[in-house]
Amino acid sequence: MQAWIKQAWLKPEDFLFPMRTASTMACIAEALGMTMPGGASPPAVTADRMRIAEQTGTQAVTMAKAGLTIDKILTPQAFENAIRVLLAIGGSTNAIVHLAAMAGRMGFDLDLEAMDRMGRETPVLVDLKPSGKHYMEHFHAAGGMATLLRELRPFLNLDCLTVTGRTLGEELDAAGPAFAQDVVRPMSNPIYPQGGLAVLKGNLAPGGAIIKQSAANAKLMEHEGRAVVFENTADMAARIDSDDLDVTADDILVLKNIGPKGAPGMPEAGYMPIPLKLAKAGVKDIVRISDGRMSGTAFGTIVLHVTPESAVGGPLAHICSGDRIRLSVKNREISVLISDEELARRAKENPITPPTADRGYRKLFLQTVMQADQGVDFDFLRLPENRGKTPTR
Template identity: 75%
Template sequence: MSKKDASHDHAPTRKPRSSDRGQAGQSSYGTEGAPVLWRGSSRLQAGATHNAGSGLRKGLTNYGDNDFSLFLRKAFIKGAGYTDDALDRPVIGIANTGSAYNPCHGNMEPLIEAVKRGILLAGGLPMPFPTISIHESFAHPTSMYLRNLMSMDTEEMLRAAPMDAVVLIGGCDKTVPAQLMGAASAGIPAIQLVTGSMLTGAYRGTRVGACTDCRRYWGMYRAETLDDEEISDVNNQLVASVGTCAVMGTASTMACLAEALGISLPGSATPPAVTADRMRIAEATGAQAVRLAREGLTIDRILTPEAFENAMRVLLAIGGSTNGIVHLAAMAGRLGMNVDLKALDRLGRDTPVLLDLKPSGQHYMEDFHRAGGMATLLRELKPLLNLDALTVTGRTLGEEIERSGPGFEQDVVRTRDNPIYPQGGIAVLEGNLAPGGAIIKQASADQALMEHEGRAVVFENLEDMAARIDDESLDVNADDVLVLKNIGPKGAPGMPEAGYIPIPKKLAVRGVKDMVRISDGRMSGTAFGTIILHVTPEAAIGGPLAYVRNGDRIRLSVGERSISLLVSDEELEARRQSQELPSCSAERGYAKLFMDTVTQADKGVDFDFLRSVEQKGQVPR
């Protein structure tokens, strides 16, 4: 692809239509001489024998007669008022994930209109289509449980409906990875458009935004420093508009990672949902989708090992959500790559946190946008990045950084010699408690607890925790280690964001704000604290976490990257022999599919049969 053809600065030229060439039977788009309907005629050209092609010829429904399949398809779509001229253009699908249950996607309709405008201006035919929509707060038992289902929905729609490229519109936590997982498996040209972050609100003169402030104020309410009326007032101000969380939660993390991967347009990660900047990005995304279709730039040429390594650098530098690791692992697995957690930790040793954004810092996403967005961050990270990685513009990441200009003075993105935190936001831990690894968001942890040994206070599952966490008789002290079992991929199921274990109420009211907490589950990217997550293997399948008992000693050393249960191997084996594990099975439907095939956190919690059978190595390299 030439740089000029891919540039946003040059309007695309549509290939001449058959009427322009005076050859009534020849397609204006796609393979020369491909079998198509004869314009203005009731009959078909002879020889339509294949089911490939482009536009409406792509993926013909099987009636045993391809000529009739195309004839029927055009007849029905013309019932919606389409002309031959419209149907002779590149067909660009637009994945619509709008839902009344998803306020993070509350700007879906204007985004689709802007994308359609861009597609039309570039000479394509926009075709919006629906998929399921997942919202973090509305999905039972957890949005992660449904991420793979959404990815399958996306993949199958991309395969089933004729389209030459697709614009994927998502935002809330699991929707962006689900769409990219599905698109990676489908293999067609694709470009991501995120819905954008919400605006911030104010409570009694203090700026607030979901959802780090949600947790902060709820902690104050549990500690009885806010009353019922005050917490109700806070609740009205935390979410000031539609859009995704205003902080570096999972949604913002995935938006930044999409741009770092090169699968979304430069400058697309940070414009808030309700701004003109977001609409302009949407229009440009539609136009670029047409160019992708014309050039045949498929998603596997963008999502390369080099691109994934860039995304991991960015994840570490933004203090991004721990969920980002799980989602990157799932996306990489669809393309035949495995995430190497040890290599990721090595990257973190020389990738400092540069973004001063909650929960690791003080600012919000709209501040990041005003500070120049991802271009400002990438400019600072440039010496650490794979600059030759290709992006959806047809240019390399290095070229896009150069095009972004010299930058300007701002206080949201720090320099590498003045970081928020000297290492990456996430550290990878190993030890006899987590043979397959665990992670900690070290940039938002209490530094006094990073080297800690304490007594285990164990909760067997979510129900046990809910029943006892606020019990006055709970035997717990501030230097203990809270352990929550059976909230992993199979144990919950769906690996819920319950790893942010509440501080027991009797300690919260005494002013305790953080404790070491361990689980095989996840936590929201908006959360903070000294929390060990993604313990692998999970308790429900017999990982060592299953055999931790009240009173056991646990040692955490972030410096040594270790998490250890101070129990002998012989004692652990005796517990394995005597302890029965919970049942992890289901009778029917999606639950059975999930339980039978879901992988562990290190493989992205994807279904094993959806991972690529072609192995292409590990990332980071």
């Protein structure tokens, strides 16, 4: 095995997993009460994973016989627990889209402003890449979710039901005592003082935008710069590495039309590359803004999920190269420094026609897919009855 690794130019750590989207969602599923306790972290090739798989099959049958359905588990309070965990693990930005879609199917709206308030009081505790230094295997060896939930206990809704038929608090009590480890930090010594994700608003994103602040450059989180605009991914691919690109390290890259309808499908194109001329000069990060997504393993000062997206006429559609943009994570602001009147004039002079299709799945998708703040889900899959918001804090 070692010889093969050397031959393939791979390192042992290449087989380890950071807090990517899949790992994030596994942790969230356990926090929601939707997986067997301890199911979030076991590596795929271990006996622990096989054991959890067998327990899952057994419990699924038990749930069916007992009539324990997911509507009894996925309550607003359960989603609060999941959000708390997302913030504390420095999890993937993609998780917000997934949580919004799940909440919508249960009849709840995901309240981004309430989530952001939770983020101000929930530090990042799990020392995993890209926010920290360890990997999921180390998290598992440190006790996995039980260790984290034990530290978060004062913030959790412990009476939430889980798939076992017991409450989250009961499962946590049964998990056993803590032990010495260095992957999950105590509240008194966090990796990052606030939650990994922050919600931004402003005239550029009236419906909200997301930044993974725990993986961003602290020097760029309060920044004003000139916009360098790409109309779509093809435009970016054609110009990003050109020596003629008018860009400096103080500028802000803006990529349009990679949202739910614009791409379509909201791809992970928000992790825009550093322009080649800047990379050659040693620039490692630059503020980037888009209506798309990025991988959970990505890092940098990157604003994502701008809502409404440019393809449906959101303000992002009317940003021009040379406009000044202000990013203030401290103030939770993402704004273009032009007047409302100027934005309205641009929208009137260059009206946006949302993309359509004549038939088939593409037509269904474009007619019914919702925006990022609603989970990029089909509108007909949401519960018709609106049952309120989550978090409720």
